[in-house]
Amino acid sequence: METTIEQTLPMDNIVDKSLKKTHTIEVNDAKVWYDDFMAIKGIDMVIKPNTITSFIGPSGCGKSTFLRLFNRMNDYVDGFKMEGKIKVNGRNIYKDKVHVEELRKEIGMVFQKPNPFPKSIYENVAYGLKIQGIKDKNLINDRVEKALKQADLWEDVKDNLKKSALTLSGGQQQRLCIARTLAVEPSIILMDEPTSALDPISTSKIEDLIFELKEKYTIIIVTHNMQQASRISDYTAFFYLGNLIEFDKTKNIFTNPQKKQTENYITGRFG
């Protein structure tokens, strides 16, 4: 079995920064079934830390299913069955002893449609911290402010923290959801079409934000927007019919893809 540095050394204790450049997510022969339907057909992938990786492919290709494997979101889907190994920072997350709530502290998720709770802006961001059992009000205040600043929303809402989150615009709501994710300080953020419901200006703000967040987080984004994938990601993975067809640096995928299927898809000649 391959031994990764994360298994033997906690990341925070590593002084030599070059050692930190190891795998954040390592997938070995992942297979997923929904009852008899095989949605993922044996995929291997390594996602490096502090990178943005885009998953692209036509609807039903398995990209969202694959993304949701990383925080075990598929566990609740009827008929879901999984084989293979997924290591997050060296730990196999599909072992029985893994605490799913703990895992989701490590891996945050932002969804297609902004889904703020019908609570105040403050309560939305503090929610994750409170369910973790954090009671120190000062700590919560600090984390809320920090997360809202990271999500580039602080200046917009700092005087209205008690206002309902539902009064915010769609773009602001999505940034609030990102702040809610950041507040629990994950190391990996999964984004499932985070801008598909937003106008171009809000999309641009979220994209800028994603780019800034790369410094501290590893980001994986599912998108149907080819230009978005090419604009913001370092790596791009193209999925088709449950297979990973091509996974490479984004500039290679969008300038000289090695597989004909990839080329046909990104140039709009699919089918």
Added chain:
Amino acid sequence: MQNVTYHREALNQSGIDMLSMCKSQLQKSNESFVNHDSDLAEEVIRNETRINALDLKIEKDCEKFIALYTPVAIDLRFVIALLKINSELERIADHAYGISKYVVDIDNKISPHLLTATQFDVMFDTIMLMMDIITEAYENKDVKVARKVFKKDKILDKININSFTVLEEEIKKDNSITAEALILLSVVKKMERVGDLIKNIAEEIIFYIDAEVLKHQNKK
């Protein structure tokens, strides 16, 4: 046909039209030069406006294609290559125009003896062959064919270098031919430059099809 495919095909066709027009300009300018046919030369000069118009149209269409279809991969390489090929072709047509201007401006035919001594016919045939090669390579997306151009260009380089010595010797023998020899030397230089431009086009065709960058590389 998908919208993007339709527009790309239209651009491709414009590229073929430009290749064909420039080839015809070169053919006519050289024939007019060798035969001192000022009517044919005038025709080349008049056609220059058509070349310029097509050059502008292709540029504008490429711009539109990039803006509206945000091409990637082979489509992106195609449109980048076509922009450069178009510009090189326009310059080839400029040389054809320049040669034709000489024909209109000079009174006498260039002596056949000088044309033979400088191997002008070989140069002209080689250039027309190179134009045929890049046209075939472009139309059939054939990298193997495009590569044939590089060897042919060496013939032009050699003739260009030799021409200086040959014409120097001829002037020494009879200095009354100086003006005529200088014009011929200038045309030979233009033809050698046309060879370089055709070579650049071959490089762009290879880049478009195989994503291989040959520019500024000696090994071709």
